[in-house]
Amino acid sequence: MAGLAFCPALWNITAMAASIHQFLIGNDNYGILIHDEASGATATIDAGEAAPILVALKQTGWTLTDIWVTHHHGDHVAGIPELKAATGAKVTAPLADKDRVPLVDHGVKEGDSVTLGSTRAAIIETPGHTANHIAYYCADDGLLFAGDTLFSLGCGRLFEGTPAQMWSSLQKLRALPAATKLYCGHEYTQSNARFALTVDPENAALKQRAREIDALRAKGAFTLPSTIGAENAENPFLRADDPLIAARLGMAGASPVDVFTELRARKNRA
Numbered sequence: 001m002a003g004l005a006f007c008p009a010l011w012n013i014t015a016m017a018a019s020i021h022q023f024l025i026g027n028d029n030y031g032i033l034i035h036d037e038a039s040g041a042t043a044t045i046d047a048g049e050a051a052p053i054l055v056a057l058k059q060t061g062w063t064l065t066d067i068w069v070t071h072h073h074g075d076h077v078a079g080i081p082e083l084k085a086a087t088g089a090k091v092t093a094p095l096a097d098k099d100r101v102p103l104v105d106h107g108v109k110e111g112d113s114v115t116l117g118s119t120r121a122a123i124i125e126t127p128g129h130t131a132n133h134i135a136y137y138c139a140d141d142g143l144l145f146a147g148d149t150l151f152s153l154g155c156g157r158l159f160e161g162t163p164a165q166m167w168s169s170l171q172k173l174r175a176l177p178a179a180t181k182l183y184c185g186h187e188y189t190q191s192n193a194r195f196a197l198t199v200d201p202e203n204a205a206l207k208q209r210a211r212e213i214d215a216l217r218a219k220g221a222f223t224l225p226s227t228i229g230a231e232n233a234e235n236p237f238l239r240a241d242d243p244l245i246a247a248r249l250g251m252a253g254a255s256p257v258d259v260f261t262e263l264r265a266r267k268n269r270a
C-alpha cells in the first residue's frame, strides 16, 4: 500500500474485504472512507466538507461511488452537493430525512441493507441525537459507523429525541459483537473520558483507557476506532442499567432511563 509510506498515522486497514481510511475534517469531525477491495467501490460516511474528502480520495487513489449519510446535521451533509458534482456518487440517507439531506438518491430504514460491491451494511435506526439518525453495520467486516449516536466513552446530545429513545438506540448498538470496530462522527474521546471518570471513578479498565487516550492525544493520534466490547466495559452511557452506575449517581433502584437521563444531564453541564 503506497499510502503507508507517506502517512502511517492516517491509515487503518482492516484484514477483511473492506479497507478503511480515517481522517479529520475540521477540528473534530471524522472523515471515513470505506473501500471494497473486490469491486473498487468506495463510500464516504457522511460528507461535512467536500475538500478534505476529495484530498483523501486522491491520497488513497480510491474512486468515490457512494455517500452514506447518518443524519441531517450540517457538519455531516454540507459537502454533499460539491462531492456529488465532482464524483457522481450516489447518496444514501434515512428515508424520513429525504427532505433534510441534500440530493438523496436512496432512502433507507431499519432492516434495509446497502451494498458496496461485496461489502454489505445493515441499517440500524438509532433515534435520539436526531429523530431519524441511522447507523451502518457491516457484520462480515465487523464494522459499525455510528455517526453521532455512540461516541467512544460518550453518546450524542439529544437534539430531537427523548432519553428513552436514545437509551433504546444505544442498547441496539451495545448488543453487537464485542469485536465490532466502532467508528464515530467526532473525536470527543478525551473529554468524554474525563466525564466518565467522574461517574465511574474506580473502573480499572476505564482508568487505563483514559491514560492511553491522553497519550494518544498528546501525540495528535486518533483514539478511534474503539470496539463495542471496550465501550460496554468503559462507557457509562451504555451502562445506565448497571446498579453500580446508578449507585454512583445516588440513584440506586432507579430505572435505566432515569439513570441515562441523569447521566446525559450531567454531561451537558460538565
Ligand code: ZN
Pocket (backbone or CB within 6 Å): 071, 073, 076, 129, 148
Ligand atoms: Zn450531529
Ligand code: FE
Pocket (backbone or CB within 6 Å): 073, 075, 076, 148, 185, 186
Ligand atoms: Fe456531528
